[in-house]
Amino acid sequence: MKDYQWLLTYCLNRFGSLEALEQRLPSAKSGEELAKVTDDRYLSLLSLRVFRAGLKHSVVDAKWPEFERAFFAFEPNKVVLMGAEHLERLMHNEKIIRHLGKLKSVPLNAQMILDIQQKYGSFGQFIAQWETSDITGLWRYLAKNGSQLGGLSAPRFLRMAGKDTFVLSNDVVAALKAQALVTKQPTSQKDLATVQAYFNQLHEQSKRPLCQLSMMLAFTVNH
Numbered sequence: 210m211k212d213y214q215w216l217l218t219y220c221l222n223r224f225g226s227l228e229a230l231e232q233r234l235p236s237a238k239s240g241e242e243l244a245k246v247t248d249d250r251y252l253s254l255l256s257l258r259v260f261r262a263g264l265k266h267s268v269v270d271a272k273w274p275e276f277e278r279a280f281f282a283f284e285p286n287k288v289v290l291m292g293a294e295h296l297e298r299l300m301h302n303e304k305i306i307r308h309l310g311k312l313k314s315v316p317l318n319a320q321m322i323l324d325i326q327q328k329y330g331s332f333g334q335f336i337a338q339w340e341t342s343d344i345t346g347l348w349r350y351l352a353k354n355g356s357q358l359g360g361l362s363a364p365r366f367l368r369m370a371g372k373d374t375f376v377l378s379n380d381v382v383a384a385l386k387a388q389a390l391v392t393k394q395p396t397s398q399k400d401l402a403t404v405q406a407y408f409n410q411l412h413e414q415s416k417r418p419l420c421q422l423s424m425m426l427a428f429t430v431n432h
Contacts, residue, residue: 240338
């Protein structure tokens with residue numbers, strides 16, 4: 210199992226300097242910053258992630274102002290009341306993406322956010338307090354309690370929101386395979402626990418956020 214020093218040396222050799230490497234690395238928001246974001250913005254971002262899945266992002270993003278209008282600015286208390294008839298009407302709205310399964314996910318995810326709100330005060334506070342040493346546990350929670358948030362959707366949403374997480378992109382998985390940590394895309398709890406433990410080890414050695422370690426690992430895959 211390669212340690213952080215190997216990872217850093219590899220990336221420095223590839224980019225020539227620490228400064229050049231740092232410019233390519235993402236950053237994560239603080240817990241305080243995450244907690245300040247309102248729940249309607251989280252529901253909008255969750256929905257954006259769901260609609261982006263399998264589609265060209267720029268196409269979805271261009272239509273997003275219309276989605277904001279169609280879904281009452283993603284106010285969870287309003288969205289959760291949208292029934293089948295309302296969603297059926299949206300299927301005739303040519304200004305948005307008319308995918309019934311994804312449209313149905315929006316009120317379902319609004320309900321998840323309201324449930325979390327009751328227990329934790331807000332969705333932002335909930336994800337802010339979740340320990341990154343068990344970030345795959347948060348992925349599982351969102352996939353289980355939300356709608357259309359399986360696979361890479363939960364980690365990609367968290368990355369969009371600024372919550373520190375690694376993402377098991379094709380390049381990251383290739384890097385993990387090269388070290389024989391996994392043999393395929395990690396989906397089982399056992400494989401995810403192995404990957405989480407490795408990222409936790411890299412974090413302990415480097416004090417870098419998971420999002421940066423994830424990107425650095427991806428850089429070790431030749432293109």
